[in-house]
Amino acid sequence: MPKPKSSAIRLTASDRLFYAGLDFFLVFILIVVAIPMWSTITLSFRPNTFIGSNLEGMFLAPWKWSTAAYKALLGNRGFVLAFLNSGKILVFGVATSLFLTIPLAYVLSVKSLPGRKFLNLFVLLPYLFNVGIIPMYLVVTGVGLANHLAAIYLPAAISTYNCLIMRGFFEGIPDELKESARIDGAPEWYVLLRIILPLSKPIIMTIGLYYGVSFWNDFFHAMLYLNKNELQPLPILLRNILMASGMNEFVEVNAFGNASVQAIKAASVFMSAVPMIVAYPFIQKYFTKGTLLGSVKG
Numbered sequence: 391m392p393k394p395k396s397s398a399i400r401l402t403a404s405d406r407l408f409y410a411g412l413d414f415f416l417v418f419i420l421i422v423v424a425i426p427m428w429s430t431i432t433l434s435f436r437p438n439t440f441i442g443s444n445l446e447g448m449f450l451a452p453w454k455w456s457t458a459a460y461k462a463l464l465g466n467r468g469f470v471l472a473f474l475n476s477g478k479i480l481v482f483g484v485a486t487s488l489f490l491t492i493p494l495a496y497v498l499s500v501k502s503l504p505g506r507k508f509l510n511l512f513v514l515l516p517y518l519f520n521v522g523i524i525p526m527y528l529v530v531t532g533v534g535l536a537n538h539l540a541a542i543y544l545p546a547a548i549s550t551y552n553c554l555i556m557r558g559f560f561e562g563i564p565d566e567l568k569e570s571a572r573i574d575g576a577p578e579w580y581v582l583l584r585i586i587l588p589l590s591k592p593i594i595m596t597i598g599l600y601y602g603v604s605f606w607n608d609f610f611h612a613m614l615y616l617n618k619n620e621l622q623p624l625p626i627l628l629r630n631i632l633m634a635s636g637m638n639e640f641v642e643v644n645a646f647g648n649a650s651v652q653a654i655k656a657a658s659v660f661m662s663a664v665p666m667i668v669a670y671p672f673i674q675k676y677f678t679k680g681t682l683l684g685s686v687k688g
Contacts, residue, residue: 428448429444434653434660437454463657472624476625479542482539483602484602487549492590496560496582498557499561530545530615537617537618546608556590563586563590568585606665609626
């Protein structure tokens with residue numbers, strides 16, 4: 391009896407060459423990203439008594455590391471308060487943005503909606519023509535949001551780019567699922583909550599990640615609208631740490647113990663990236679799926 395032919399795809403020499411080049415390129419990108427990150431991590435754990443070059447410090451044995459920089463940061467009230475402020479902006483910002491973006495994207499995806507083209511154009515215009523910093527500043531201060539954490543996430547609660555991606559995902563959901571509920575007399579809010587949202591977990595997680603990264607790293611709006619020290623988020627404090635010639639310019643002298651200034655700078659950079667590093671692996675499986683499905687009309 392003849393053996394069945396293998397269904398495996400045979401690669402040509404040019405295919406192997408292409409994949410080898412692609413692997414080399416990805417490894418190169420990994421090295422470019424990993425070396426600065428590893429340098430920052432080892433610098434944050436470098437003891438104040440270390441004598442040697444930066445290259446030698448990158449290969450310092452872990453049992454010779456010092457946690458003085460992290461103890462100094464976590465023991466400093468200003469850093470802890472800034473971290474909590476960034477956490478509040480992240481949580482409330484993502485919740486508010488999703489609460490507003492999901493209904494808007496769903497409305498724009500309903501093909502039978504009267505005036506749908508006008509609404510899509512109305513949403514797209516601010517994306518194409520920015521009003522500028524001064525009008526935005528006057529509006530935010532005029533409504534009394536200055537020196538409130540809400541000034542960071544409310545003006546940017548709806549991103550046109552994120553809304554259009556989510557709209558594309560909603561349009562890809564089969565209309566039969568929506569029509570069957572409408573025929574049974576279900577209102578639109580029921581269709582959205584009970585049919586659309588359970589099928590939209592990938593795009594919700596993806597857009598939530600987009601919003602989360604944006605709010606967590608927001609520096610410019612915090613510098614504009616937050617003038618009180620107790621309201622400054624982590625990016626502002628991090629800027630002060632990186633730009634100040636001496637740490638004593640904005641914190642108490644005894645708050646940092648035996649930690650060096652360079653170690654504290656590196657530790658602050660690393661700790662500011664930890665929340666996104668921790669969150670991304672849990673969202674990664676939704677990230678690719680949500681982006682691809684949201685970018686292709688079904």
